[in-house]
Amino acid sequence: MSVSTCPSSTPIVDDAQRCDARGLDAVDRAIVLATQAGLPLVPDPWGAVGREVGISGAEVLERMQAMQANGVIRRVAAVPNHYRLGYVANGMTVWDVDDMQIERLGREVAAIEGVSHCYRRPRHLPHWPYNLFAMLHGRSREEVERQAEVLRRRLGDACRDHRILYSSRILKKTGLRLAGKRPNDAATNAGRRS
Known part of the structure; x- marks a missing residue:
């Protein structure tokens, strides 16, 4: 704890x-x-x-x-230490979501099973259009991609683009x-x- x-x-x-x-x-x-x-x-x-x-x-x-x-x-x-539990594919999903809907959609995304962290972040245009971040954990990249697809469907037309940024190393938290x-x-x- x-x-x-x-x-x-x-x-x-x-x-x-x-x-x-x-x-x-x-x-x-x-x-x-x-x-x-x-x-x-x-x-x-x-x-x-x-x-x-x-x-x-x-x-x-x-x-x-x-x-x-x-x-x-x-x-x-x-x-939890996700790696020790077998969740070795950890992906921070980043979403370009309509600002007028992000508050409601952020709460909905945060409530989805498998989302351990969900944040609203500022965009850094023109290079970084993403304003909603949601961390997903899976035993494989395919599992994380399936979870991301659930999020994509939930965001619907309010989502213009997204990426999955996979962890490459463990940082001390x-x-x-x-x-x-x-x-x-x-x-x-x-x-x-x-």
């Missing part, structure tokens, strides 16, 4: 200043540091994080929900990271309980 912290709409400042400005106390910061590389894959991830930072699992969950409500944590989500060490020594944890 992945935890994304501090939304990108926040002004560019030092990571600690950015999150401290949103009211993080030492325990919240310790929770972010303990989870920013992912939640532990154990039956009780909240309890495991709680043991690391010196509080109960219920309090970890409560604090994370509060940080999410305050915009410090954007989301908690599973981030991480969100914002706070500087600091994970809270794992007893002295640090004892100080946080007060």
